[in-house]
Amino acid sequence: MSLVNITGLHKHYGPNHVLKGVDLTVKQGDVVTLIGRSGSGKSTLLRTINGLESFDEGSITLAGQTIGSRDAKTLQQLRLQVGMVFQQFNLFPHLTVGENIMMSPRVVKGESPHVLREEAHALLAKVGLADKFDAWPDQLSGGQQQRVAIARALAMKPQVLLCDEITSALDPELVNEVLAVVRQLAQEGMTLIMVTHEMRFARDVSNHVVFMHQGKIHEAGHPSDLFSRPQTPELQNFVSAVM
Amino acid sequence: MPEWLKLMVESLPSLLYAGLVFTVPLTLLSFACGLSLGFVTALVRLYGPKPLADGFRFYVWLIRGTPLLVQLFLIFYGLPKAGIVFDPLPAAVIGFSLNVGAYTSEVIRAALLAVPRGQWEAAYSIGLTWAQAMRRTILPQASRVAVPPLANTFISLIKDTSLAAVLTVPEIFQAAQRIASVTYEPLILYTETALIYLVFSSVLSAGQQKLEARFGQHLHQAQETK
């Protein structure tokens, strides 16, 4: 059964028609990469999946539940199943690393302090930062902050993780430590939908690549086909420009 | 003991009494009410429906554009003409609260807006509701920005409460006036009064620094270990 099902999705920002009928199906365990030029609607598409953006037409279902309801309670329930990692990390600067990670399970699920700490420590170990529980975010490098952000998103045990250019704000030498964590998640069977400019990485880890162009899915397929035999001139141009 | 010092020492109990029984409670109560009003005003103006937001904007405009002394006179001496009568102390609390509310609402509004949008999105993305996001992530960060200007408002308020003397509230300044008028020693008494206000505001400034240190905890610690 499909985990995320998007059909006929349209979105406008004022007069700007940003998504023009997007259809996308994501199965459990899929690793889907969205590629495309800046402004083609990749971020907007990701953000509609956890309700950070509304949309005008079409439907999104997540594990059978329909998103799109403007009802705050429903949206919040859905967001618990969709983790998101942002380009700018967006850690809570007034909380320690451990508190950042425990926020959602503590506030939303009301888990006991003992369980919370244990799970947070385990997540930190998973992203290779076992010794940073009591550190403050601005004591960490960008790569470390982004790994904490991944741990924070995983703390609510989401069904799918959205990653929007999560290495774009990083110094080049810090990119790989973050990609390694994502790669490991993919291997463990986490369902991932990500936007990235790291084409080699996308080719390695994804099983489905979606090329967005002017608010539509212009071409999509398995990375080995898509990157080596792009069908449309737009994708051919894009691929030769970025690879 | 020189005459002037003797007078100061003799009048100190009356002045301190007026300060502790009227000035301090008037200040604390007005600040508490004013801050709550300011918070509500800021929230409505930022997130409320337009007509309501406009109403609060009008209130801020009105208060900030007119002298505090005139507002106090209107409430205490003006409103009775319209059949609304307040005792001196409630009239003063209302006047000061409205004033503090208008000024602090601007401070709080700016502080809330200073928190990057990404913080809201991060909070929403981990399943927090609007109220949870506000309380756990936005307010703590906004507070750090807001504490210094709010403390300024508080310190201004404790001095402004001397205006309550014109509403016949027997606070420090009125007590000083009363004693000065029988002893004919305005220089000594008003100097003493000024000193008392100075002590009050200095104590508050020290409290402000403590509070700032607390809200800026993560910054200080980061600086120490970097």
Ligand SMILES: Nc1ncnc2c1ncn2[C@@H]1O[C@H](COP(=O)(O)OP(=O)(O)O)[C@@H](O)[C@H]1O
């Ligand atoms: N909050 C917004 N308000 C108005 N226009 C926006 C907003 N966010 C994105 N857009 C517009 O939507 C289009 C798609 O943007 P985006 O989804 O961010 O593209 P991408 O992530 O592929 O670079 C762009 O034309 C952008 O200018």
Ligand SMILES: [Mg+2]
């Ligand atoms: Mg983008």
